[in-house]
Amino acid sequence: MEESAFTTLQSEITWPDLTDVTPWDYTLGGGGRHLVDEIIVETKAKLLLEIGCFMCSSTRRWLDTHSTLNVIGIDPWDDGLIEQVSRYIGRPNLTRKYPDLETQRQFLHDVETQKPFPTALANVQEFKGRFVPVQGYSPDKLYELKERGIEPDVIYIDCNKKPDELEVSHELWPNAYITGDDWHWSRTKGYPMRQIVYAFAEKHGFKVEAERATWVLKR
Numbered sequence: 001m002e003e004s005a006f007t008t009l010q011s012e013i014t015w016p017d018l019t020d021v022t023p024w025d026y027t028l029g030g031g032g033r034h035l036v037d038e039i040i041v042e043t044k045a046k047l048l049l050e051i052g053c054f055m056c057s058s059t060r061r062w063l064d065t066h067s068t069l070n071v072i073g074i075d076p077w078d079d080g081l082i083e084q085v086s087r088y089i090g091r092p093n094l095t096r097k098y099p100d101l102e103t104q105r106q107f108l109h110d111v112e113t114q115k116p117f118p119t120a121l122a123n124v125q126e127f128k129g130r131f132v133p134v135q136g137y138s139p140d141k142l143y144e145l146k147e148r149g150i151e152p153d154v155i156y157i158d159c160n161k162k163p164d165e166l167e168v169s170h171e172l173w174p175n176a177y178i179t180g181d182d183w184h185w186s187r188t189k190g191y192p193m194r195q196i197v198y199a200f201a202e203k204h205g206f207k208v209e210a211e212r213a214t215w216v217l218k219r
């Protein structure tokens with residue numbers, strides 16, 4: 001049932017032409033993702049739902065690390081990402097990955113000219129058989145996926161640091177493991193994701209494990 005819902009969704013999504021599209025394997029996450037790997041392995045997860053994919057670098061990591069895992073990724077991949085990349089030029093995180101400013105500018109240029117969606121998909125094109133990109137916004141897309149019979153085993157939240165993704169994911173898929181990023185973001189803002197995750201865990205009776213940027217909820 002679930003397998004066929006994935007296959008049906010996959011058959012309805014058209015990938016853009018990726019000929020000559022340059023991928024940029026740049027992740028915004030900050031470590032600790034092995035906590036999610038452990039859940040995937042322990043539970044023999046078949047389907048991970050990622051909310052917020054950016055350049056699909058974290059997506060690529062899940063697919064590369066777990067050879068039988070299918071992934072559905074939700075992201076608008078809209079032009080806002082061009083502006084987002086432009087803000088990273090010269091900043092420490094992008095500079096660590098691409099020390100050369102010219103390379104950083106080429107990244108921005110490619111995202112601008114190729115557009116965010118094809119650039120992101122180029123990064124995971126070898127996993128086309130196991131990855132379905134859903135262009136749009138959570139939580140609306142979560143309801144649509146549920147309606148279509150999609151049942152993720154693990155949900156990885158890495159989008160806008162709001163409680164909605166946790167609440168709606170739990171409401172729709174109470175047995176799924178809920179995990180995510182942004183645990184370490186941002187000290188000056190009082191770590192908003194920690195507050196959201198702790199409040200959710202207390203309300204619904206979960207334990208929180210966290211390391212670096214990654215958090216997971218356990219029963």
Ligand SMILES: C[S@@+](CC[C@H](N)C(=O)[O-])C[C@H]1O[C@@H](n2cnc3c(N)ncnc32)[C@H](O)[C@@H]1O
Nearest residue numbers: 027028029052053054057058075137138158159
């Ligand atoms: C921090 S980035 C994701 C990083 C990615 N997971 C990685 O590790 O490389 C956040 C992404 O969330 C997306 N986003 C923002 N609001 C969203 C929403 N409501 N639903 C889905 N994606 C959203 C943005 O377009 C952006 O690509």
